[in-house]
Amino acid sequence: MxxxxxxxxxxxxxxxxxxxxxxxxxxxxxxxxxxxxxxxxxxxxxxxxESMDPEEIFQSNCMSCHGEDLSGSGSAPALTEVGADHSKEDIKKIIINGTDGGMPGGLVNNEQADKLAEWLSEKK
Incomplete structure (x- = not known):
């Protein structure tokens, strides 16, 4: 077979x-x-x-230059009373666009910038 x-x-x-x-x-x-x-x-x-808590946003994106207590450093200004000098809208523009020769812009998204600007504008 x-x-x-x-x-x-x-x-x-x-x-x-x-x-x-x-x-x-x-x-x-x-x-x-x-x-x-x-x-x-x-x-x-x-x-x-991404966090929407302004303090967490600050800690992860801004604290290294502006200090843990917002007191600033040699290269970045103090933010302890930034709300007395700038409006929320001005602060948001600075966060988004940065400054000439100083702070870089675009470190956070638009919503985070809004939350952070609101929080910082209360610092007077």
Whole structure:
């Protein structure tokens, strides 16, 4: 009795084709999920990853130059009474745009700048 050598190859080929179809289908679904996350998930991840507490924003972005107690340093001015000299809007513009030769702008996003400016404007 002679075995037919074609049948094992046909089974292996069928299994291979089936696996390609299954993996392709899974890949399509994963791609759709990734695209949905990229479109709608960016806002969520930005909100989740960034603090909106002005004191935390200050600590992570401003404290190294302006000091832990807002007293300033040799290179950055004190902010202990910044609200007496500048309005909230002026402070926000400085936070967003920076100053010539001094503070760099763009260290925080617009919402964080607004919260930080409000908090600093109360320092009088």
């Amino acid at each position: 002679k075995k037919n050598a074609v049948i094992p190859y046909a089974i292996i080929a069928s299994i291979g084709i089936l696996m390609v179809i299954v993996l392709s289908t899974a890949g399509v679904f994963q791609r759709e999920n990734i695209q949905q996350e990229a479109e709608g998930g960016e806002e969520q991840s930005a909100e989740e990853g």
